[in-house]
Every structure is written in C-alpha cells, then in structure tokens.
Amino acid sequence: EAGVAQSPRYKIIEKRQSVAFWCNPISGHATLYWYQQILGQGPKLLIQFQNNGVVDDSQLPKDRFSAERLKGVDSTLKIQPAKLEDSAVYLCASSLGTVFLTDTQYFGPGTRLTVL
C-alpha cells in the first residue's frame, strides 16, 4: 500500500514570506497529524485531525500557522508569515482508527523548511 505522501520535500524562504505544505495520508486512515521537528529535538505535535475535525491544536501557533483537512483526506499546513524559528522538518502522519492513543502512526518523509 502507498505510504504517507508529502510535498514539497524541501523549501527555502525568506522570513515574513508564506509557505504551504501538503500531505496525503494512507487511504482509509481517519486520523492525521502534523508535527514540527526542530533539529536535535523530537517531533512536537502541532495539530491532529480526526476525519475533518480538529482533535488537538493546543500547540499550533495560531497567529501564524493554519491547517485544514478538507473532505477528511488531504491536508495542508500553512505558515504566514514565517519566522526564523520556524526552520524545521514538518512531518505528516496518519493512523487508521480513532483510538489514537494506541494506534500506530505512519509517517511521511517530511518537508524540510529553511527560513532565511
């Protein structure tokens, strides 16, 4: 089966510019996650969707970050405007069911964002 797809793989932007990342989860997976992984740290959850509803977005900087999951399938994560500290790898993951505490998460390859 196809894995989690993400694009682009790499992005370099100037601070104060906007950027968007796209994620296509594994077919049939109800839950979708966006994580931020700063160099030398573990992934930090930004937002979690169950189908097209938000389960948790408590660590999403809502003044500059937004995310949507239309029709409960693909998702986009946007940063507007970007700051230097947003430089990180943005990981998308999906899991099959709605028992998210115990489900296995399947991760995409990530998008490496560099903000200059």
Added chain:
Amino acid sequence: AQSVTQLDSQVPVFEEAPVELRCNYSSSVSVYLFWYVQYPNQGLQLLLKYLSGSTLVKGINGFEAEFNKSQTSFHLRKPSVHISDTAEYFCAVSEGGGFKTIFGAGTRLFVKA
C-alpha cells in the same frame, strides 16, 4: 503532565555488540509506550509498542523493550547490532485520558564496523 527523557543523545557501538537505548517517562496515570526509528532522509516508523500485558515487547529487526512501571522506564535493546541499524531512535508516550503522543528528543545510534 507527561514527559519523555532519552538519557543518551548519541550511542556509538561496534557491529555485533549489544546495545541498550534508555527511555524514562513521567506520568501519574496509565501509559502506552512506543519506540520509533528514523533512518536518514526517511520518516519515522514503528519498531514496537507496549499497550498492556507482558512487559517484554518484541519488535521488528530483532529489537525488544521492557516496560518497568516502578522505574518508569521503557529501554530498547538489541543483542547484536548491524551497520544497517544506524539511525535515530525515538521513545514516545501516550497518556491514558489524554489525546496525544509525546516524543523524546531522540538517540542517535552509530554502528561502527
């Protein structure tokens, strides 16, 4: 609130030697525990997970981990490592009653010939 500490940021080891990667967590409620591996330029993939039952969990690629509730630990072990095991390993915890999984900072395993 839960937290995860991976005690070693880097672990160098010779091929065919045993290895242990340490993970401690803090939580006052029941937990579910995971180890993920990240190979260079790839996404994370699940090695193993503890949900309930036997405290010794076996995973893929010959790895195993033991849940120790009294010491709040979930250390990952492999009796004999290969060059191909070189990767970053993340311990993660989900807390009963919560919604999300918390990841540790990772341990980079270097296997030398």
